[in-house]
Amino acid sequence: QVQLKESGPGLVQPSQTLSLTCTVSGFSLTSYNVHWVRQPPGKGLEWMGRMRYNGDTSYNSALKSRLSISRDTSKNQVFLKMNSLQTDDTGTYYCTRYNNFDYWGQGVMVTVSS
Amino acid sequence: DIVMTQSPFSLAVSEGEMVTINCKSSQSLLSSGNQKNYLAWYQQKPGQSPKLLIYYASTRQSGVPDRFIGSGSGTDFTLTISDVQAEDLADYYCLQHYSYPFTFGSGTKLEIK
Numbered sequence: 756q757v758q759l760k761e762s763g764p765g766l767v768q769p770s771q772t773l774s775l776t777c778t779v780s781g782f783s784l785t786s787y788n789v790h791w792v793r794q795p796p797g798k799g800l801e802w803m804g805r806m807r808y809n810g811d812t813s814y815n816s817a818l819k820s821r822l823s824i825s826r827d828t829s830k831n832q833v834f835l836k837m838n839s840l841q842t843d844d845t846g847t848y849y850c851t852r853y854n855n856f857d858y859w860g861q862g863v864m865v866t867v868s869s
Numbered sequence: 870d871i872v873m874t875q876s877p878f879s880l881a882v883s884e885g886e887m888v889t890i891n892c893k894s895s896q897s898l899l900s901s902g903n904q905k906n907y908l909a910w911y912q913q914k915p916g917q918s919p920k921l922l923i924y925y926a927s928t929r930q931s932g933v934p935d936r937f938i939g940s941g942s943g944t945d946f947t948l949t950i951s952d953v954q955a956e957d958l959a960d961y962y963c964l965q966h967y968s969y970p971f972t973f974g975s976g977t978k979l980e981i982k
Contacts, residue, residue, distance in 0.1 A: 790971070792919075799962065799973060799974075799975050799976045800911075800913075800919065800962055800964075800973040800976075801973070802964075802970055802971040802972065802973065813969045813970075814970075815970045816870070816970060817970075849918060849919075851919075853966075855909050855921055855924035855925075855930075855966070856909065856911070856919070856921055856964065856966075857921050857924075857930065859918040859919055859920075860918065861918060862918055
C-alpha cells in the first residue's frame, strides 16, 4: 500500500541547515509528484515545494532562496534541505503524494532552538 | 499568488446539526481545459496528518462519509457537513492546486458542543 514517511533531526540550531528525508513505498517517484508541506505549532498548513515525477522542482517563493528539494529514485526517497533556519521554522514537516494530496506521511516535528 | 480566504475561523455545533465552511479564492480555480476546479478539502484531527476529503471541489474521496459534501466553482467553494458527528471534531482546510505556489486556506476549527 502507499506509504510516505518523513525522517530527520528533531532539533536544529538557529542558522543551521535542516535536512529531511521522505521515504515512499507503494508507488514510484517517476510516476507521481511529491510535495512538502509544513505546519507551525497550532497554526495552518504551508506549501513548501515539490519534486515532480520527471525531476523538476517548484518552490514557494517565500522560501525559494533557502530551500532545495532533490531525490534518489533508486532508494525511493525525496529530500528537503533548508538553510538559515530561524525559530519560526519550527513546526511539523509533511511529505505528501500529489494525487490531490491523497496520502500524507505522519510528519516530523522540527524544533529550531539553541 | 492565489489567496484563499476561508471562513469561519471556528464554529461549535451539536451532533446532528449541519455546518458550512467557505473558501474564496482570489482567482478562478476552474481549468478551461478540463472544466475541473482545482480545489480540495482536508480534515486534520488533533495530532494527525491531514486527510483528503474532497477533490476537484465536489468529488468525495473513497471512504469519506457522504455527509461531507463539496460544492462551488470558479472562486467560491463550500464544504458542508450534514449530521455532524463527534468524530468530525477537527480542523478543516481548503487548498488550491490550480497554480504554483499552492495555497491553503487558514483553516476552520470545528468543535462539538
